[in-house]
Amino acid sequence: MIRALLLAIGQLSDPGSRRVVWIGVLSAAAAFALLATGVWWALFHTALTGYEWVDYVIDLLGGLAVLVLAWLLFPATVGTVSSFFLDEVVEAVERRHYPQLPPPRQTGVVEELGTALRFLVVVLLVNIAALPLYFLLPGLNLLIFYTVNGYLLGREYFEMVAVRRLGRKEAAYLRRSRPLKPFSAGVAIAFLSTIPFVNLLVPVIASAFMVHVYHSMVGHSLAGQPTAGPSLAGRSRP
Known part of the structure; x- marks a missing residue:
């Protein structure tokens, strides 16, 4: 598992991987810049109460809220854009x-779009549902965070990789039959997601990481090493 993670980090030397990182970061930055500009214009050009000092406080708090929201959602936005x-x-x-x-089986634009949107919706909904637990159970909130997100991220990244060579049902079956590796990888990904600036690289690192996890589960060895034996799960479909 550690070797797979190190290989995934080393994948950042690939120009294509760096391109995906820059696409995600620059697209998210542009989106939040447009949002901040629009909110700033609306706040500072609208008298909400008619009282100058009250409007000033509202404008100030609104601007700070946009900055905090951008900081919290920026990595998620980068991940959403990068997922395409x-x-x-x-x-x-x-x-x-x-x-x-x-070669892997061909996936259509609709399937790829569905995978990206499914990833975004599942992660957002489960984290929103888990928010009360983070606050009501101090001391256990980190355990809850890494367990919930480790499961989600492990599942979504694993199936994103596996579905290229298996059907969606077969990919899900493989994950459920051997859940420890995808879950452990998901916890590692969740941990990296909490490190500032590193979290901007997580979509690329996580994808590369899960490729190695998947191929180790179906018996494919790295180039230059003896194979672990044939595996029906690893064969691509026409």
Whole structure:
């Protein structure tokens, strides 16, 4: 598992991987810049109460709220934008470390869009539902955070990678039959997501990391090493 993570971090040297990182960061920055400009214009050009000092306080608090919201949601926005390009990262990892494999099955634009939106919705909804637990159970909130997000991130990243070579049902079955590796990888991804600035690299690192996790589960070895034996789960579909 540690070796897989180190290989994933090393994947950042690939120009395609760095491209995905920059697309996510710059797109998220542009989106929040437009949002902040729009909110600033609305606040400072609208007299909400007619009392100058009250309007000033509202404008100030509104501006601070936008900054805090941008800080909290920026990594999630980067991940959402990057998710549309993570297939490029997966392909680059397989070309570099698993060149012996046949081409993966083709996925359509609708399926890729559905995967990205499903990832965003699931993560947001479960984290919103878990918010009361974070505050009501001090001391256990970190355990809850890493357990919930480790499961979610492990599931979504694993199935994103596995579905390229299996059907969605087969990918889900493989994950459920051997849940420890995807979950452990998900916890590691969740931990990296809490580190400022590192979290901007998480979509690329997590995708590359999960490629190695998936191939280790189906018996595919790295290039230059003996294979672990044939596996029906690893064969691509036409």
